[in-house]
Amino acid sequence: MKFLANIFDSQRKHFEKGGKLEVFYPLFEAKETFLFTTPHRTHGGAHIRDAVDSKRFMSTVIVALLPCLIFGIYNIGYQYYAAQGLQADVMNYFCIGMWKALPIILVSYAVGGTWELLFALIRKHEINEGFLVTGLLLPLIVPPNIPLWQLALAVSFGVVIGKEVFGGTGMNIFNPALTARAFLFFAFASDISGSAPWTFLGGDLVMSAKQAVAGWSGATPLAIASEAIKGSSVESLMAFAPGDYSLTNMFIGLIPGSIGETSTLACLVGALILIATGIASARIIISIFLGGAVMGLIFNSVADGSSNAMLAMPFYYHYVMGGFAFGAVFMATDPVSAANTNLGKIIYGFFIGFIAVLIRVVNPAYPEGMMLAILFMNMSAPLIDHYVVQAHIKKRLSRG
């Protein structure tokens, strides 16, 4: 450690004002604070003494994301073999998973990081730590089969339009990773919508052209459930032969889907880490699940005689399908784009769950409602906060 610190100390003079490499100070600063506690003290009003800065804050999120990431990588391999009706050992699963997931993560970090660096150099601010999270979140919410150029476009959109034009980390209105995902969703709708194969089947990288098992569709549980005929979403999930879409299995996550979102279990582990370290708001997470339950129950009560099969589906199925849990834990709790007041967080979370289930059930074109629900509430969060604050002011004033 001392050795590393010495390197930084001896090189610092080149990067500080007047040094030869002054322009690249943001890059130097990023590396230094990544490895060591920042040498800076807070200027001005804040008087909290703590080694936590936004870089540590964001790193914790990365740690919390690891269970999802590791499980996602394993699952890519698992689905790959399952699609061919084969079983393999764990290492094979991981190798196939890494083969597919690593390029996605690398492209996401490389493209996004380049934009981040460009903005940091030109606008002379520090490199924003937020990208460490965004750059990992996005690979986890795209299907494993995504073409890398589409991913690169989406990352650029998310980082530049979603964040940098607003002034960088801490100032954006929408969650940048979700902005990027929504960009993919609307720009390349046919490649990414629910019924397209979400399983990596090998393509040209396998030695021999193995064929997928007959009847394998790779459709996500959400697609199956929303296409089910009257009153039978659960039955058609159960009956889905090529994969096991039982409630338990969907909870564990061995189902096709975006890389990191399939396992509700892994998301809950992440949630525990985030809540225990005080990074994510438990209020938001719990009220999202509550909102989903309320909407689910409302739909159940009007399900009789309707042609929409998903109306009758029990609400807890929504929790384990698609990105509900992942969105609730990692996306909606982004402290920048979420509501900031305590009451506001509850309202914000409740409506995310509510709208997500509403979109899933009622809108056949969008099988996954979580992304748009969170974006919609990101947009509404400032208004909720405004009214909560106004109500507080009014209450205080009336108290005299």
Added chain:
Amino acid sequence: MDFTELLSFAIKNVFPSNILLASLLGMCSFLACSKKVNSATGLGIAVMFVLTITVPLNWCIYTFLLKEGALSWTGNPELAKLDLSFLNFICFIAVIAVMVQFVEMVIGKVSPSLYGSLGIFLPLIAVNCAILGSSLFMVEREYSFVESAVFGLSAGFGWMLAIVLIAAIRQKMRYSNVPDGLKGLGITMFITGLMAMAFMAFAGI
């Protein structure tokens, strides 16, 4: 149209085909009057009120006076042959201007502070494209009376929702370090685009 159909028609007009975010009508006051939530709410309500009244009113005028053959209720064959639809614009605008004048008088009386903060944009509701646009959509899409009433209300509500939301966002963004070239209207256009994307959430309901 039964109730559920009307409801989904209304939701469609509020969210995915929002008059402001999808048809891009009424942008000028949207951009100019969206710095504070309170004045945005006031303007939004005023626009919603004017829209709710003028669209069905214009429907009556169009159907019973201007449309081809609209005057057949007079019983006079000469009049029944008339097609006065070239008078659409001037008649619609006249109705709108009267309504706006009325709203202006009411607001001036009830809330002088709101009257002051809206300034020139209050009388300018009369030439707000969202309002004339809605009346013309009503003609073009051949709505029935009930549809046009629901359309006026929901389009107005959608417009109000959009301006209030962006006002809250802009209030929050006071401390944002927006690049120089984008300060003010530039970044507002970006937000408007992203909002339109979020409003697509309700498409198809």
